[in-house]
Amino acid sequence: MxxxxxxxxxxxxxxxxxxxxxxxxxxxxxxxxxxxxxxxxxxxxxxxxxxxxxxxxxxxxxxxxxxxxxxxxxxxNRLSYEDARTQFVTTSTLLLSMNQVSFDTACEARFALERACAPMAAARREPDQLAIMRAEIARQSEPNLSDEAFCASDVTFHRALVDGAQNPVLSYQLSGSIEAMQPLMNMITFSARSRAEIVAIHANIAGALESRDGEATMSHLERLENYTKKLAHTVMAARQKARDGKGSATLATGDRTLVSQSEAKDT
Amino acid sequence: MxxxxxxxxxxxxxxxxxxxxxxxxxxxxxxxxxxxxxxxxxxxxxxxxxxxxxxxxxxxxxxxxxxxxxxxxxxxNRLSYEDARTQFVTTSTLLLSMNQVSFDTACEARFALERACAPMAAARREPDQLAIMRAEIARQSEPNLSDEAFCASDVTFHRALVDGAQNPVLSYQLSGSIEAMQPLMNMITFSARSRAEIVAIHANIAGALESRDGEATMSHLERLENYTKKLAHTVMAARQKARDGKGSATLATGDRTLVSQSEAKDT
DNA sequence: AGACTTTTAAATGTCTGACAAATGAAAATT
DNA sequence: AATTTTCATTTGTCAGACATTTAAAAGTCT
The missing domain is CATH 1.10.10.10 (Winged helix-like DNA-binding domain superfamily/Winged helix DNA-binding domain)
Incomplete structure (x- = not known):
């Protein structure tokens, strides 16, 4: 040395x-x-x-x-899964917030990863995970829930799904990935209508897991992905309109990131 | 503050x-x-x-x-994908080497993630990625290749597959995950027989991607996962036998990690 | 003798003050 | 006008000192 x-x-x-x-x-x-x-x-x-x-x-x-x-x-130090996950989340969050990653790209990655563990979760999930998912579905149905609390519950729900695969390495990566996307999800304001739709899909997912149907789980996740993207696009279109209203010229494509970005000054 | x-x-x-x-x-x-x-x-x-x-x-x-x-x-600093990937690899490598993660668990996670991007890679892969994969297949067929070089080529091959999905967020996570597993893979000594088998599966994968067949890609990846696990078990069984020979009592199950571990002294 | 208290040494945490080295801007010179 | 020199600013490093924490060792009392 x-x-x-x-x-x-x-x-x-x-x-x-x-x-x-x-x-x-x-x-x-x-x-x-x-x-x-x-x-x-x-x-x-x-x-x-x-x-x-x-x-x-x-x-x-x-x-x-x-x-x-x-x-x-x-x-x-013995690096624990928790420590590793925390580091992963902070790194990923920063990566997403500083690199003009489009919402669609992040969303696609997140759901692709989540679908990857759907078959395993269907085969191995235990009553614990199902109970958590049901509880979160109940919480998400409460009408007086703030958008932030709704998103936090969403994270818990999906984390339970991932944990159902009973593979700590997968859990470490996926729950980190899901959590890193939360700031982006928090940008979306959920109407009562859209919440009901999401909760319904969540219930479908829980049901598919209960009957140990991996294929159904994956297809419901795919529906959820598409619906989430659609919601985000609606929000962005509205913001785009507001921006156009005040006259500043911005990107026309609707698939840029939701978070406000500083101009990219490449070093 | x-x-x-x-x-x-x-x-x-x-x-x-x-x-x-x-x-x-x-x-x-x-x-x-x-x-x-x-x-x-x-x-x-x-x-x-x-x-x-x-x-x-x-x-x-x-x-x-x-x-x-x-x-x-x-x-x-603007956190680049490369920086994030580097951090992710070092964290994951340490996590795997310090937590008695079984080879099967790590392997399962890695292939689950890789299968997740198979459909996207099949749909979007460009000639570049196919060319890289063909080149690495050729290299892997050379008989005078060291085990380390074979593994390195393996990483490049799979990284090309992942990049084929054209999603930088996915690439960041998956290539990191694959790379983190390399030290574990390096523990396996590849016989000419097993190399031929792996190269054949790689060729199958490349072919499936060429014809944009996501389903076939996934099934070949599954075959590769099972074969990799089988190889690792063989290696571990041999080591187990050697250890039994010198009389020290160790775990009987063959699915513990390959890397040498210090005794777990929980804090 | 055994249990409790005090001492003590080792180690990190922090501070002060100082100098070296790099670097870009401004001033001086050609 | 172009080039060189000077210079102020800022990080990088060092030396020495004191405060604080901690567990082991020594001491004391029952």
């Missing part, structure tokens, strides 16, 4: 990379304690603040955790 | 979180320059090293980039 002081990348970045390599390669195993900051500073021949910056980089990625006090220090 | 000095989370973590919030909420837009470290230190009423640690945390997640010199500073 040697460091090049001339490298423009910066010492702390190089050191972080070196330690990350040791973790990935298995030289440092889970729960193993790293040398103290003072020792690391000596090893890498840099100062303690530099080491600390490197460690903070690793901590930001949940690769290590630190503990104060005697016999404290930095320890290799 | 106020900070609580009494919070046990640590000042730099709180400050990083505050700035992250400003970025996610849109208060800070892409390519906007943050105040200088000295100014931030004054605003948050902490010292510059503390601010620096916070900024390094954000830099580790590609949320900001820094530039030295006059009119330099920290700038909000």
């Amino acid at each position: 040697k460091i090049d002081p001339e490298n423009t990348a910066g010492l702390s970045a190089q050191i972080a990379e070196a330690i990350r390599g040791s973790i990935v390669s298995g030289a440092l195993i889970v729960d193993e304690r790293l040398p103290s900051e003072a020792e690391l500073a000596e090893q890498f021949e840099v100062s303690r603040p530099t080491i600390r910056e490197a460690l903070k980089r690793l901590a930001a990625q949940s690769l290590i955790r630190t503990q104060r006090g005697a016999f404290g220090g930095a320890f290799v | 106020k900070i609580d000095p009494e919070n046990t989370a640590g000042l730099s973590a709180q400050i990083a979180e505050a700035i992250r919030g400003s970025i996610v909420s849109g208060a800070l837009i892409v390519d906007e320059r943050l105040p200088s470290e000295a100014e931030l230190a004054e605003q948050f009423e902490v010292s510059r090293p503390t601010i620096r640690e916070a900024l390094k945390r954000l830099a580790a997640q590609s949320l900001i980039r820094t530039q030295r010199g006059a009119f330099g500073g920290a700038f909000v």
Whole structure:
């Protein structure tokens, strides 16, 4: 593990990379304690603040955790599904909000992934997941529910569906993907009419899962995808009209992202 | 944006979180320059090293980039698909290597996701993707190819398939997922016999995509999944036998992960 | 002897102050 | 007018110091 002081990348970045390599390669195993900051500073021949910056980089990625006090220090973290999911959600959310991803593209990806686990969920779902889905359907039927709460319930519903596949790796990816789309979904204002339609499809999905019918689950999901896209298009068309009204020229195609974007200044 | 000095989370973590919030909420837009470290230190009423640690945390997640010199500073980064993918791959790789994920579970997730984009790839694939797949099939047929090179070619092949769906969000997730599984795949030693089998299935897949047959693509992918699992089980059974030979008692089920694991010391 | 309290050493968290290096803008020079 | 030099700004790094936390070790009392 040697460091090049001339490298423009910066010492702390190089050191972080070196330690990350040791973790990935298995030289440092889970729960193993790293040398103290003072020792690391000596090893890498840099100062303690530099080491600390490197460690903070690793901590930001949940690769290590630190503990104060005697016999404290930095320890290799066991990356939990929850930690991984959180990171995935923040990354995906930012990706969607900063890259002018069209609503259709994001929506298509999300439902393609969700359909992927429909057959597995139909085959393996347990009463728990069905119960959650039924409960969320009931909540979504309440008339006094805010749009945000409706969307949050939607996320819980679909997460239960994904969890029904009983595959933690799939759950990690899909629930992250679904959650990352929530800000986009929150842009849609749901009328009583559209809510009823969505709840009906949700009920279809729950029913298909109950009777362990994977094919039906997939086709209902497809209907839901198309309906969601249609709703989004309606919202965007309305906004487009409002924008046209105040005279500013904007994109004519209705399939751009809903979130407001800063002008893309490519570096 | 106020900070609580009494919070046990640590000042730099709180400050990083505050700035992250400003970025996610849109208060800070892409390519906007943050105040200088000295100014931030004054605003948050902490010292510059503390601010620096916070900024390094954000830099580790590609949320900001820094530039030295006059009119330099920290700038909000536009998160690119490539950056997001890289982060996703490292996170997923670590997750798989540190959580005793069974090979079957990871394999099942990977192929479920890949099948999800098969219909879209069949409908939209362009000559480019087909050309890449044919080229990789040719490479995989070379007899003098190392196992690692064979796996790398495998990744390229499947990535082309995924890219065929023409959905960048899907590509970001799936190619990341496929790449994260490579270390597990590298554990398998491919005999000439098994390579021939895999190449044949790959050819089937390419053919199905060429004729835009989504159903056939999916069924070939399913065959490939089952064959991959079978291969892994054979390898694991052999290792199990070797381990039994030297007398150490281990798990009897053959579906545990291939990678060596440290004992799980739950915190 | 055993249980409880106090001490203590090690480690991280933070601060102050300083210097080096890079960088672009403005000023000076040709 | 073009080029070079100067210069202020900002990040990168360092050194040393003190505060705070923590668990082990030593001490004390019953």
